[in-house]
Amino acid sequence: MEFSNSPIPLYFQIEKKLREKIASGEIIGENGSLPTEDKLCQLFQVSRITVRKALSALVYDGLIYRKSGKGTFILPRKKRFFSLQLTGNLEDLVDLGRQTKMEVINQKLVDPPPNVRAKLGVGNEKVFYYEGLRWIGKEPFSFFNAYVSPSVGRFFSRSEFKGRKTIFSLLEERTGIKIMEADQIITATLVDKRVAKHLKMKIGDPILLMERLYYSQERKPIELAIIYFRPDRYQYQIKLNRRGPLGPR
Numbered sequence: 001m002e003f004s005n006s007p008i009p010l011y012f013q014i015e016k017k018l019r020e021k022i023a024s025g026e027i028i029g030e031n032g033s034l035p036t037e038d039k040l041c042q043l044f045q046v047s048r049i050t051v052r053k054a055l056s057a058l059v060y061d062g063l064i065y066r067k068s069g070k071g072t073f074i075l076p077r078k079k080r081f082f083s084l085q086l087t088g089n090l091e092d093l094v095d096l097g098r099q100t101k102m103e104v105i106n107q108k109l110v111d112p113p114p115n116v117r118a119k120l121g122v123g124n125e126k127v128f129y130y131e132g133l134r135w136i137g138k139e140p141f142s143f144f145n146a147y148v149s150p151s152v153g154r155f156f157s158r159s160e161f162k163g164r165k166t167i168f169s170l171l172e173e174r175t176g177i178k179i180m181e182a183d184q185i186i187t188a189t190l191v192d193k194r195v196a197k198h199l200k201m202k203i204g205d206p207i208l209l210m211e212r213l214y215y216s217q218e219r220k221p222i223e224l225a226i227i228y229f230r231p232d233r234y235q236y237q238i239k240l241n242r243r244g245p246l247g248p249r
Contacts (some may be wrong), residue, residue: 128153
């Protein structure tokens with residue numbers, strides 16, 4: 001099995017392949033076991049150190065566990081811990097907007113992909129689509145796609161965009177609808193040709209991907225924003241507190 005000569009570390013590429021093979025069940029043996037390290041080395045044609053680093057990442061993410069002298073096993077689905085639910089506030093996004101400059105480079109009516117239709121709760125209607133960049137000084141910071149419900153979306157002039165910090169704040173001002181909350185998912189992916197061009201990156205570089213779904217006061221989905229952040233210019237910092245003493249587990 002060959003891997004690309006990209007700047008992405010080899011162990012990260014192995015980790016991605018392992019995730020795919022685990023998801024498909026292709027690599028899972030009896031009792032939820034994985035192949036031995038030696039067999040994985042042969043399969044991927046890499047060193048034991050590389051395989052161990054990839055497996056360690058999957059252990060850390062709660063996908064697998066290791067038993068000394070017995071092997072590596074898939075963690076039962078009900079015991080996995082893929083994501084941590086966190087809360088924040090929309091004012092954080094406004095603060096981020098104040099530190100960056102928004103440039104909208106495209107807006108149009110589109111037939112959205114099925115997943116966007118489902119999240120916005122629209123049928124066969126077209127939705128408003130905005131595409132643009134955020135800048136820190138003269139350097140690109142993030143690239144965004146925003147899909148907006150046809151019930152509130154509209155085309156904006158260049159003068160309306162000028163000086164604006166976020167799409168959702170502009171929508172609030174022009175429609176009178178108050179956006180009260182948002183669901184947010186953060187993950188990592190590899191940058192494609194289109195995004196790489198705008199963010200001055202190499203195709204295949206790792207990039208931080210954020211998907212944010214905004215809701216009105218009536219809990220109706222208003223905007224789905226898909227944002228790509230340059231990982232060298234953005235950090236997502238979270239403070240975690242313990243609510244109280246931990247009880248028996």
